[in-house]
Amino acid sequence: MSNDTHQSASDMPHIIFILVDDLGWNDVSYHGSEISTPFIDELATTGVRLDNYYVQAVCSPSRASILTGLYQSHTGIDRYLVSEEPGCLQLQLPLIPASLRQNGYATHMVGKWHLGRSSNACLPMGRGFDTFFGIYGALVDYFTHIVSKTGPTLSGHDFWDNGRAAKELVGQYSTHLYAKRAEEIIASHGNGTVKKPMFMYLAMQAPHYPLQVPKEYLTPYLKIKDPLRKDFAGMVACLDEAVKNVTMALDKYGIRNNTVIIFSSDNGGIGKHGGSNKPLRGTKHLYYQGGIRVVGFVNSPLLSSKVKGTSYNGLLGAADWYSTLVEGIAGGEMNVNQTDGYNMWDAIRFGSPSIRTEYLHTVGGNCNWTPTLPFRDRDPKNVPSMYGTIRHGPWKLMIGDQMQQKVSGNHDYLNGPNGVSLFNTDDDP
């Protein structure tokens, strides 16, 4: 406990953690993108932009790190999960919602889970969320809510409302559905129906592949020649509108003044699915900056006035959110045996230097598989003896063969001699 006093439940801030899926560095207009994101921009530029902020290179590992406060090498989730897997994120690891619930919060999840679904205990409501509305897996059609069958994986309906298959929602676009449910949850806290402070993990499905969006969102982007980029831009426009609607609900129901909004992508963009990380090197799946340095910011009236509208350049990462939310923002007890994270709340809200000097992005070895890919996509001929990426100060050391990742495009910059590369991230992004 760094806090010397407990906050009473009525003072504890509401927390909305908006995680977006595969949004690249160059996919928001405040980073210079051709995609217009006025509402995301407004939140970013009136809050604190996290400009030295890292997540994992693909979906499931980032979600595991965020929710456990552990490095990827400690969560056991080092790649994205597929539907038929028998396992899930280790059940003995406490997650943010369970900890916040113990500290008096109502806990809601809206959106994409992607941390295992093989038993009820693995699902969001088995892991500390009071309510869940969304999808358990990935690659779910935005309108039909059927899993895209892209390999030897399960297919079928994947859209759930508190454990019930929500078949009545078939045909409705998921970004709209998530925003609407988020607004309803905000209303229930704002109008006093739920008296506890709110934690909402709003894990938007967009703009992850498949590239689907109602046609009206494409209108401003008809001039974009690349059809993938055009569809992606429309999805981001709809996502931006969803962020606006959620934020406006906080105003409408009178709880904005005591709410902390956190916004983060879960990994970098990927060009073959419409995303862009320019000017950062590399893409989703890779530990180059484009894969792991992502759009992130915090917006709240609870930030000190001197940091509002500024960038925070201290190092922080996905594993820091557990301590930052539970110990920092909520002022609660951590109730964990192990953490790799730091409570960064004072650093973020006052702009003080980061406690963190180092971040272990990934490490592994002697494994006959390719990092970040599920077993079905691993090439048994590729046998890396060791791989890893670690950051210390501005320096990033990478070991191992990044070319084993299935990533299209020109990657002639990959791999130093003997598979070892050292980057100064200040001048070599």
Ligand SMILES: [Ca+2]
């Ligand atoms: Ca992702």
